[in-house]
Amino acid sequence: MVSVQFVDKDIVQVINEDGTAQRHLEPKMTHQEHLRLFRTMLLVRATDSKAMNLQRSGRIGFYVPSFGQEACQVGSASVLKPEDWVAPAYREPGAALVRGYPVKLLIAQCYGNKADAQKGRQMPSHYGSAATNFITASSPVGTQIVYATGVAWAMKIRKDPRVALVYFGDGATSEVDFHVGLNFGGVFRVPCIYFCNNNGWAISVPREKQTASPTIAGKAAAYGIEGARCDGNDVLAVVQVTKQAAHHARAGGGPTLIEALTYRMGPHSSSDDPTRYRSAEELEAWKKKDPIERYRRFLEKQGIVTAKDVKDLEADVTKEVEDAVAQVEGQAAVAPESMFEDVYAELPYHLRLQRDALLGERKAGAMVEYEQAEGKFPL
Amino acid sequence: MTTQEIRMVQVVSEDGRVDEAQEPKLTKQQVFTLYQTLIRLRTFEARMMNLQRSGRIGFYGGSVGQEATATGSAFALEKQDWVFPQYREPGAALIRGISMETLLYQFMSTAKDIGKGRQMPVHYGDRAVNYVTISSVVASQIPHAAGGGWAMRLRKDNAVALVYFGDGATSTVDFHAGLNLAGVFKAATVFWCNNNQFAISVPREKQTASKTLAEKALAYGFEGLQCDGQDIFAVYAAAKYAVDKARRGEGPTMVESLTYRVGPHSSSDDPTRYRSDVEVDTWRKRDTLERVRHYLRHKGWYDESEDARLHKLAEEEVTRAIEAAEHAGPPSWETMLEDVFAEMTPLQQMQHDDLAAYLKWKEARA
Numbered sequence: 001m002v003s004v005q006f007v008d009k010d011i012v013q014v015i016n017e018d019g020t021a022q023r024h025l026e027p028k029m030t031h032q033e034h035l036r037l038f039r040t041m042l043l044v045r046a047t048d049s050k051a052m053n054l055q056r057s058g059r060i061g062f063y064v065p066s067f068g069q070e071a072c073q074v075g076s077a078s079v080l081k082p083e084d085w086v087a088p089a090y091r092e093p094g095a096a097l098v099r100g101y102p103v104k105l106l107i108a109q110c111y112g113n114k115a116d117a118q119k120g121r122q123m124p125s126h127y128g129s130a131a132t133n134f135i136t137a138s139s140p141v142g143t144q145i146v147y148a149t150g151v152a153w154a155m156k157i158r159k160d161p162r163v164a165l166v167y168f169g170d171g172a173t174s175e176v177d178f179h180v181g182l183n184f185g186g187v188f189r190v191p192c193i194y195f196c197n198n199n200g201w202a203i204s205v206p207r208e209k210q211t212a213s214p215t216i217a218g219k220a221a222a223y224g225i226e227g228a229r230c231d232g233n234d235v236l237a238v239v240q241v242t243k244q245a246a247h248h249a250r251a252g253g254g255p256t257l258i259e260a261l262t263y264r265m266g267p268h269s270s271s272d273d274p275t276r277y278r279s280a281e282e283l284e285a286w287k288k289k290d291p292i293e294r295y296r297r298f299l300e301k302q303g304i305v306t307a308k309d310v311k312d313l314e315a316d317v318t319k320e321v322e323d324a325v326a327q328v329e330g331q332a333a334v335a336p337e338s339m340f341e342d343v344y345a346e347l348p349y350h351l352r353l354q355r356d357a358l359l360g361e362r363k364a365g366a367m368v369e370y371e372q373a374e375g376k377f378p379l
Numbered sequence: 380m381t382t383q384e385i386r387m388v389q390v391v392s393e394d395g396r397v398d399e400a401q402e403p404k405l406t407k408q409q410v411f412t413l414y415q416t417l418i419r420l421r422t423f424e425a426r427m428m429n430l431q432r433s434g435r436i437g438f439y440g441g442s443v444g445q446e447a448t449a450t451g452s453a454f455a456l457e458k459q460d461w462v463f464p465q466y467r468e469p470g471a472a473l474i475r476g477i478s479m480e481t482l483l484y485q486f487m488s489t490a491k492d493i494g495k496g497r498q499m500p501v502h503y504g505d506r507a508v509n510y511v512t513i514s515s516v517v518a519s520q521i522p523h524a525a526g527g528g529w530a531m532r533l534r535k536d537n538a539v540a541l542v543y544f545g546d547g548a549t550s551t552v553d554f555h556a557g558l559n560l561a562g563v564f565k566a567a568t569v570f571w572c573n574n575n576q577f578a579i580s581v582p583r584e585k586q587t588a589s590k591t592l593a594e595k596a597l598a599y600g601f602e603g604l605q606c607d608g609q610d611i612f613a614v615y616a617a618a619k620y621a622v623d624k625a626r627r628g629e630g631p632t633m634v635e636s637l638t639y640r641v642g643p644h645s646s647s648d649d650p651t652r653y654r655s656d657v658e659v660d661t662w663r664k665r666d667t668l669e670r671v672r673h674y675l676r677h678k679g680w681y682d683e684s685e686d687a688r689l690h691k692l693a694e695e696e697v698t699r700a701i702e703a704a705e706h707a708g709p710p711s712w713e714t715m716l717e718d719v720f721a722e723m724t725p726l727q728q729m730q731h732d733d734l735a736a737y738l739k740w741k742e743a744r745a
Contacts (some may be wrong), residue, residue: 002385002605004594010380179555186588212562212600212630220427222598224588 019297075238171202232260513700528568608638
């Protein structure tokens with residue numbers, strides 16, 4: 001007989017729905033820190049609203065909004081140090097913003113024009129930046145889990161006291177990369193935080209069809225790692241649980257699987273119609289648990305903000321987003337020849353040839369060079 | 380956080396005590412079938428390794444040390460059930476009624492091989508007894524069994540799929556996909572993990588950080604339990620429990636059977652490179668057959684001369700099978716063009732004619 005600890009129904013919650021708090025669980029934070037979190041959550045909401053409008057009016061091609069999931073991303077990322085690593089899924093603009101990625105670049109990435117730091121090479125909502133240790137978002141489900149595991153393992157081997165935090169959804173838990181990543185992370189006790197945004201739906205597949213496990217955090221037992229569940233619409237609960245996980249990882253205790261219970265109030269992406277697979281009642285019930293509203297009630301009750309402060313902050317973030325759009329929109333397209341950059345230090349002959357052809361500057365010499373090089377492909 | 384207990388089934392302890400509370404209901408005849416199968420299997424295994432070492436078969440993967448875990452679990456199945464084997468369950472094959480001749484016809488790639496010599500040795504299968512052909516690819520059989528068990532449930536077949544895999548397979552993609560799907564759709568599948576402590580050379584503790592392998596079932600929403608894989612009565616009891624549950628429509632179970640591969644991973648492996656003799660000896664002492672003899676003595680059924688008679692019968696059976704296989708001859712070359720298309724395609728016909736012409740020419744030249 002072996003006893004196994006299974007993370008069951010218990011959920012860490014700090015802010016009650018009415019905005020009162022369970023003070024003994026509350027993370028120690030200054031007013032400044034609270035304001036920064038709150039403002040970032042508002043900024044995510046404003047960015048999402050604007051970007052969805054831009055998409056609907058044909059000004060950007062695609063967008064992934066995160067309405068309702070602001071607390072998960074902002075709260076968890078706020079716990080990390082600048083030198084830590086984040087491997088996002090694709091619904092964590094708030095994590096990028098907390099790490100100092102400017103909203104202007106988020107918007108610019110959606111436009112894919114000259115203002116885009118990624119030179120227009122990714123579809124919209126697939127941002128990332130080396131400067132903030134924020135790995136570029138990738139649409140294949142769960143791929144980032146193995147990257148984060150490897151990054152964390154490398155840091156452990158190098159005795160570098162940094163942690164990696166990886167985001168994924170409930171659907172990703174059925175993926176190969178989840179199984180491989182968490183198993184490996186468990187065996188090698190890597191400093192990784194596996195953060196599952198359980199928003200109840202993998203596009204149209206409901207949570208109960210995803211796995212028969214009573215909880216997602218319970219899957220931690222199968223990999224011999226820690227597991228925790230928190231209310232993902234309660235930013236302080238997210239902060240609290242992530243802090244513990246980061247501390248555990250930095251102390252050499254290995255990974256933690258966090259399940260944050262949340263809800264995607266908008267569509268999966270601008271290409272999705274969620275009314276096809278979920279009820280209006282369900283959405284309404286979750287709208288009442290809006291993470292921004294919950295936090296606002298708490299902050300007002302604590303005297304950290306007034307109703308007027310909130311209005312000012314909302315106006316402030318709206319302006320920030322509008323300014324970003326104004327600065328980005330109308331910029332020139334990325335020069336087509338830039339597609340030949342950033343892979344080779346020096347462009348090989350066959351790519352030079354293609355570039356020249358693209359630019360209509362095929363020189364007589366290029367073809368000769370190509371023929372001479374035959375049989376020596378590619379370099 | 381809740382505490383979940385992973386049950387461990389043992390009927391006959393190493394020192395021969397019988398736990399009557401856990402003892403499965405088996406008739407004397409059934410007990411003797413298991414006993415005789417273990418003797419046949421052990422005799423068979425010893426001869427096969429010798430055949431490989433003397434170059435009469437090309438490859439062999441033995442199950443010495445793991446005889447009980449395959450034999451006892453397959454014994455819990457009914458005729459209509461299906462076996463999705465790994466590659467170390469000849470005991471299950473014997474229980475399903477696959478003869479030693481059939482096995483040897485396959486090992487020697489003869490004309491009488493059901494698979495027509497198309498698989499490497501030890502990759503047998505037999506449709507007649509619902510025994511799916513073995514695949515070396517680790518864990519690929521798990522999704523097959525999850526799908527099989529799901530189909531059986533949808534069709535109300537009253538049948539169960541039993542799939543074997545090792546400790547190493549639990550780290551694979553197919554394990555994750557198979558068990559998760561079976562959990563969601565309550566497939567009539569029994570996931571049988573023979574934890575023999577080594578995935579070729581990778582020890583169990585490097586395989587996963589979970590305390591047991593059985594608890595991985597919890598991550599898929601169903602029960603996991605352990606059994607003493609050296610104790611055929613514990614193996615049978617655990618299997619019967621899981622099989623009955625699946626048949627009642629109550630979904631899958633994962634059983635982790637604790638055992639040890641006393642021999643090499645296959646005839647191509649040298650286990651002295653990665654494990655100690657002391658460890659092997661410890662496990663050799665946990666001998667399966669000795670455990671059965673304890674049980675027989677407990678029941679007052681043990682008879683030394685009967686034991687000797689069964690061994691002699693087994694030797695004769697193996698010898699007959701080897702002789703039959705060595706005289707069966709190779710499959711005809713034409714068989715390589717069969718069984719994919721109902722009619723030969725023009726390209727195949729061309730290849731057939733070319734090869735026929737070449738062989739004729741070669742024969743004439745000789």
